[in-house]
Amino acid sequence: MEVIHMQKNGKKVLSVCGVATLLIAGTALPSTVKADSSSRVNRLGGQDRYETAAKVAQDGWTSSDYAIVANGEGYADALCAAPLAKEKNAPILLTAGNSLNQNALNQLKDLNVNHVIVVGGTGVVPESVLNEIKAQVPDVQDVQRLGGQDRYETSVRIAEALKTKPVKAVVASGEGFADALSAGPSAAINGMPILLTKQNSLPDAEANYLKANSSITETYVIGGTGSVSDSVKNLFTSPKRLGGADRYETNTAVLKEFVSSFNFGNIYAALGKGPIGNEFADALTGSALAAKNKNPLIITGYTLSSSTKDFLDENVPKNSTLTVLGGTGNISDSLADEIKDAFGKASNGGGGGGSTTATDITADIVKYYGPKIQDTIASNPDLGKYYDVDTTDSITLKVKGSYEDKITTVQDIFNNVDKADVGDINTPGTIAYRVQKIYDLASAHVNAAKIDGKTFQDFLIAEKAKDSKFSQYIKDGGSIDVQLVAQKIKNKEIDYDSYTAFITSLESAIKDSVNLSNPSPTIAIKGTPFSINRIEQDNKVLYDSSLSREVNIDDILGVTSTVGTFKVYVDNGNSYFYITIQG
Numbered sequence: 046m047e048v049i050h051m052q053k054n055g056k057k058v059l060s061v062c063g064v065a066t067l068l069i070a071g072t073a074l075p076s077t078v079k080a081d082s083s084s085r086v087n088r089l090g091g092q093d094r095y096e097t098a099a100k101v102a103q104d105g106w107t108s109s110d111y112a113i114v115a116n117g118e119g120y121a122d123a124l125c126a127a128p129l130a131k132e133k134n135a136p137i138l139l140t141a142g143n144s145l146n147q148n149a150l151n152q153l154k155d156l157n158v159n160h161v162i163v164v165g166g167t168g169v170v171p172e173s174v175l176n177e178i179k180a181q182v183p184d185v186q187d188v189q190r191l192g193g194q195d196r197y198e199t200s201v202r203i204a205e206a207l208k209t210k211p212v213k214a215v216v217a218s219g220e221g222f223a224d225a226l227s228a229g230p231s232a233a234i235n236g237m238p239i240l241l242t243k244q245n246s247l248p249d250a251e252a253n254y255l256k257a258n259s260s261i262t263e264t265y266v267i268g269g270t271g272s273v274s275d276s277v278k279n280l281f282t283s284p285k286r287l288g289g290a291d292r293y294e295t296n297t298a299v300l301k302e303f304v305s306s307f308n309f310g311n312i313y314a315a316l317g318k319g320p321i322g323n324e325f326a327d328a329l330t331g332s333a334l335a336a337k338n339k340n341p342l343i344i345t346g347y348t349l350s351s352s353t354k355d356f357l358d359e360n361v362p363k364n365s366t367l368t369v370l371g372g373t374g375n376i377s378d379s380l381a382d383e384i385k386d387a388f389g390k391a392s393n394g395g396g397g398g399g400s401t402t403a404t405d406i407t408a409d410i411v412k413y414y415g416p417k418i419q420d421t422i423a424s425n426p427d428l429g430k431y432y433d434v435d436t437t438d439s440i441t442l443k444v445k446g447s448y449e450d451k452i453t454t455v456q457d458i459f460n461n462v463d464k465a466d467v468g469d470i471n472t473p474g475t476i477a478y479r480v481q482k483i484y485d486l487a488s489a490h491v492n493a494a495k496i497d498g499k500t501f502q503d504f505l506i507a508e509k510a511k512d513s514k515f516s517q518y519i520k521d522g523g524s525i526d527v528q529l530v531a532q533k534i535k536n537k538e539i540d541y542d543s544y545t546a547f548i549t550s551l552e553s554a555i556k557d558s559v560n561l562s563n564p565s566p567t568i569a570i571k572g573t574p575f576s577i578n579r580i581e582q583d584n585k586v587l588y589d590s591s592l593s594r595e596v597n598i599d600d601i602l603g604v605t606s607t608v609g610t611f612k613v614y615v616d617n618g619n620s621y622f623y624i625t626i627q628g
Contacts, residue, residue, distance in 0.1 A: 085364065086381050090372035091148070094326035095139050097371050099148040102136035102156065105334040110456050111135035112158040113333070114149060114178070115165060120222040120325040121196035122165030125203045125239040127229035129162065129191075130333035132207055132236075137333045139326060140170065145177045153182045157460060161185055162206075165199060166192035184460065197241050197248035204238035208546060210260050215239045216251075216281060217267040222325040223292035223317055224268035226332065227344060231303040233336035237265070245274050255281070265302070268295050292317055293350035300341050300356060307341045308596050310579075310586035311366045312357070314384055316375040317344025327371035338585060339596070340368075345376065349383050358389035362591070364618065403614065407622040411436050431485075443627040455483075455544060458534065467535045470527055477531035484525050497559045508554040515547050561593070579614040587611070 089104055091097040094117050102112075113130050115123035117139030130137050136156070138149040153161065161178050163170050175188045191202040196219045204211075215232045217225035219241030232239050240251045255261060264281035266273050269288040278284045287298040296317070300307070313335045315328035328344055335342040343353055367385045369376050376384075410418075415436030422434045422442070432442045458479055468475020488501045502523030509519040518526050533539040580588040589596075614621045 085366045086369065086385050087366060088369040088372075088381070089331075090327075090369065090375075092372070094330075094371075095141075095146045095148040097327055098137065098139045098330040099152050101330045101334050101370065102138060102152045105337055106134075106136050106156055108456055109135055109156040109158055110459065111160045111162065112153055112156065113137045114140055114145075114161055114163045114170065114174070115329070116169045117141045117146070117326055119165075119169060120329065121219060121241075122169050122192065122199045123329055124196070124217070124219070124222060124225040124229075124241065124325075125200040126164050126329070127233040127332040127336055128236065128238055129203050129206055131233035131336040132209065133160075133162070134337065135162070135333065137330045139330065140174055143171050143173050145174050145181070150177075150181060153178065153185070157184045157456075158182065159184055159186045159460065161188045163188060163190045164192065164203060166190075166194070193250065195248075197243075198250040200239060200241040201250040201254045204240060204254060207236075207238055209236050209549065211236065211238055211258060212260055213237045213263045213265070214255075214258075214261045214281075215265045215267060216242055216273065216278075216284075218242065218244060218272040219248075220244060221272065222329075223344065224272055224288075224295055226317065226325060226328045227292070227296040227299045228265070228267045228287075229329070229332035230335040230340070230342050231299055231306060233332065234306045234339055235303065242273055242277055244272060245277060247277050247280050252280075265299075267299060289352065291350070291352075292344065293346070294352045296344050297352045297356040300343070300360075304360060305593075306339065308339045308586055308589075308592060309341065309361050309365055309390075310581075310589055310592070311338065311340045311368055312361055312384075312388075313340055313342040313368050313370055314376060314381070315342060315344055315370040316346070318346045319375070324375065327375060331370040342370075343384075345380070345384070347377075347380065349380065349387065353384075354387045357384065357387040360390060361388040362390045363388050403618060404616075404620045405622065406620050407439065410622050411439060415440075439625060440623065441625045441627060459540075462534055462537065465535075467528075467531045475531070476534055477527055480525070480531050480534075481527045484527065497563075499558060504551065504555050504558055507558045508551055511550070511554060513550055515550060577613060577615060578618045581612045581614075582609055 089097065089100045091100050098117070102109075111133035112135050113126050113133070115126060115137060118141050123137070126137055129135075136152070138146075138152055140146040140149050152158075161175075161182070163175055163178075169192065170190075175190065178185055178188050191199065191206055193199045193202050200219070204214075213235065215225075215228045215237050217228055217239060219225075220243065225239055225241065228239060231237075240254065242248060242251055261282060263283045264285070266278045266281065266284050266286045267288065269286075269290070272288070273286075278286060285302075287295065287302050289295045289298050313331050315331050316324045317328060318324060328342065331342055343357070345353060365388055367381060367388075369381050369384075418436055418440065419434045422432055423429045431444055433445055435441045435443065458476065462476065465474060465476050465479075468477045470477050470481035472478055500523075504523075505519050505525070506521075506523040509516045509521075509523075518530055520526055530539065576590070577588065578590050579586065586592075609626065611624045611626070612621055613624060
């Protein structure tokens with residue numbers, strides 16, 4: 046499973062590295078045609094909160110081993126789900142009543158979900174819903190309920206389900222949704238459980254959890270004394286209050302505290318207060334996607350608060366993308382424009398995606414430099430082995446036939462384990478063949494785009510040196526013991542949780558192996574005055590020269606699709622072109 050992790054990590058990196066390597070083939074590029082201005086405002090919204098949750102899942106996941114299902118009408122039990130969603134790389138779907146909402150059912154099927162986690166007791170999500178999931182979702186192997194006698198016990202059950210031993214925790218009021226939702230993405234990104242409390246007393250479930258988890262040495266208390274009193278705050282280890290005069294000031298206080306955790310290339314916005322008092326749903330489901338992409342999530346009323354506006358002006362690049370969660374009944378188009386207009390930070394040469402009137406120079410590159418791009422890729426000892434390049438009408442890289450296989454991702458390997466033999470690395474369709482192929486591609490592309498002169502094998506050697514439980518799958522030279530991994534997968538001794546743990550461990554090994562204090566590397570385009578300012582895929586940032594090295598490493602490792610169309614900004618963000626990679 047580890048192997049797969051390494052492979053998936055490498056496979057995530059390969060598209061970005063392939064794009065960067067291709068770009069090094071370029072020469073001076075003309076800049077003559079201006080593209081139309083773009084508002085860079087996206088919306089993920091449906092007819093109701095259930096359809097919006099489905100659209101959020103569609104935007105963030107093409108498939109998912111796990112999914113979380115929560116009640117869409119009562120916020121209490123689902124408030125703490127974001128950290129678990131991040132750990133499981135899972136969307137949050139909503140349902141209500143005694144039957145499974147059709148939008149949730151459709152997504153469970155479309156995403157080929159194997160494991161469903163239902164948050165809340167039977168009074169919140171009836172047993173009939175769990176039975177319906179088991180009966181109607183073909184790929185589901187198990188449905189687990191995380192619920193207690195009340196919202197406080199449920200928050201503890203969710204915290205206990207996290208595999209990573211926490212060293213920090215978030216505490217928020219269980220008597221309102223705004224504070225916990227504000228903390229959701231930050232807690233999830235930093236691996237912190239969210240515990241709910243009453244204003245003036247700490248529930249027994251939380252007190253017992255903290256006693257059992259003495260590893261927690263720092264606690265963030267969200268909200269003012271009207272949410273969590275000082276007497277309760279002082280019960281925690283090294284407590285720090287993050288609060289303000291209202292929910293919007295509290296939201297920005299949380300964002301400021303964890304500002305270094307975020308990639309500000311995209312901002313999510315959701316309604317946090319309205320006439321009904323339960324306008325929590327879009328922020329809840331959106332928190333999973335925000336955490337996945339390491340983007341901040343702001344909550345707003347029907348008008349933009351001064352505290353939120355000031356935060357956006359000081360921290361968000363002008364050319365960042367705004368993604369609105371929910372329909373126009375929650376956040377109107379005019380409010381979305383006002384939020385976007387509040388983005389005020391200078392983009393530092395392209396961070397945020399280029400100017401709003403950038404030039405599309407794809408046609409010029411194809412016309413004048415297509416043959417050189419083809420020759421450069423074909424002659425590259427790593428990339429030429431895997432890709433054919435076509436620059437007849439566009440810039441397209443296609444994986445060569447001998448490396449094609451419908452099973453190309455870690456999740457697909459697990460999902461099809463019962464349909465494949467262990468085999469060997471030379472027999473297409475076997476587990477070993479698929480593991481080896483993904484590893485080869487990952488290795489080739491990471492080696493083509495070294496970080497501090499290090500290769501993919503260097504990072505695996507660093508992981509092995511940690512003598513972790515994953516070391517047994519890494520050979521001394523930094524390669525993977527493919528046959529061992531394939532056999533473990535077939536025996537189901539390696540599972541998705543092991544994969545998640547390995548991802549975390551390898552990220553740590555990579556960051557420990559490079560100098561994170563250095564600025565992000567500049568990717569120069571050989572023979573030209575241009576450098577790459579930014580690479581995007583479907584409005585998601587894969588690389589941004591204005592962001593820290595750590596954030597760029599996280600972004601690269603967080604890419605979930607290795608095929609698709611990539612938008613590359615150059616010339617301080619004033620020009621861009623497209624590259625397509627086909628599987």
